[in-house]
Amino acid sequence: MPATDLPLLIEAALEAGKIATRYSGTQAQRWDKPDGAGPVTEADLAVNAMLEERLPRARPGYGWLSEETEDTPDRLSRNIAFIIDPIDGTRSFAEGARTWAHSLAVADHGEVTAAVVYLPRRDLLYAAAKGQGATLNGQVIQASQAAGLDKAEILAAKPNLAARHWRLGEVPVFERAYRPSLAYRMALVAQGRFDGMLTLRPSWEWDIAAGDLIIREAGGLCSDRTGLPLRFNNSHPRLNGVIAAGADIHAQLSAQLDPDGSGISE
Numbered sequence: 001m002p003a004t005d006l007p008l009l010i011e012a013a014l015e016a017g018k019i020a021t022r023y024s025g026t027q028a029q030r031w032d033k034p035d036g037a038g039p040v041t042e043a044d045l046a047v048n049a050m051l052e053e054r055l056p057r058a059r060p061g062y063g064w065l066s067e068e069t070e071d072t073p074d075r076l077s078r079n080i081a082f083i084i085d086p087i088d089g090t091r092s093f094a095e096g097a098r099t100w101a102h103s104l105a106v107a108d109h110g111e112v113t114a115a116v117v118y119l120p121r122r123d124l125l126y127a128a129a130k131g132q133g134a135t136l137n138g139q140v141i142q143a144s145q146a147a148g149l150d151k152a153e154i155l156a157a158k159p160n161l162a163a164r165h166w167r168l169g170e171v172p173v174f175e176r177a178y179r180p181s182l183a184y185r186m187a188l189v190a191q192g193r194f195d196g197m198l199t200l201r202p203s204w205e206w207d208i209a210a211g212d213l214i215i216r217e218a219g220g221l222c223s224d225r226t227g228l229p230l231r232f233n234n235s236h237p238r239l240n241g242v243i244a245a246g247a248d249i250h251a252q253l254s255a256q257l258d259p260d261g262s263g264i265s266e
Helices: 004-022 040-060 073-077 090-094 182-191 205-217 247-256
Strands: 030-032 038-039 063-068 080-088 100-106 111-119 122-127 135-136 151-157 175-177 196-199 221-223 242-246
Touching: 004 040, 004 090, 004 100, 030 040, 030 242, 030 247, 038 090, 038 175, 038 242, 040 063, 040 090, 040 100, 063 073, 080 090, 080 182, 080 205, 100 182, 111 151, 111 182, 111 205, 122 182, 122 205, 135 205, 135 242, 151 182, 182 196, 182 205, 182 242, 196 247, 205 221, 221 247, 242 247
Parallel strands: 063 080, 151 175, 151 196
Antiparallel strands: 030 038, 080 100, 100 111, 111 122, 122 135, 196 242, 221 242
């Protein structure tokens, strides 16, 4: 039900923004998760509590997967599931910056069908429903269809430029940029602000589910690092990286990436 799920996600995202912005990022209580899993703040938990109460109540047959909720096998018995990151870019939030986002998605039989990425501090609300296109603040957006990788601007963290990730150890020439929130990076590609993005490390579903649909509905392509389509609500909710761009740039990045990250032998 993408047509009805999207308004529900938009309303929930707007409420999440109201909750999160009540906290001053640098003053919000913060903890470090075990095993180096990163920080969490009281704002993350407050947003998650609201979403976990509101969304399943509206769709009692849907499963639930969230970064801030202990995962259970129950969602695997559901064909449709919410996939939620209450605050993507928690480090950015805790530093008092504005480049953090709420990322909300619905996946049906593994495919995302409704999605929202909302940055309340920047007043940016990206949204998409399957077959209905993608929007930013209600206006239709389209991914870049640039053709030349050597002139493209790609969102990527520096570790993605390690030689071992690329065939023959040769890193292609492109202009690199970066934003802290993975969901925001994907939304910027959907908007056409950047020609592509890539992350080559294993990626949690909640970071990328919403961006996957928004990019595809904006006319871009989104895959894992080997070029395979992204599928969600997996038993282990981590995917093999992300490549997102228009068709030509996506093909060029995929062709030059080493699928298993082995690069060349030493």
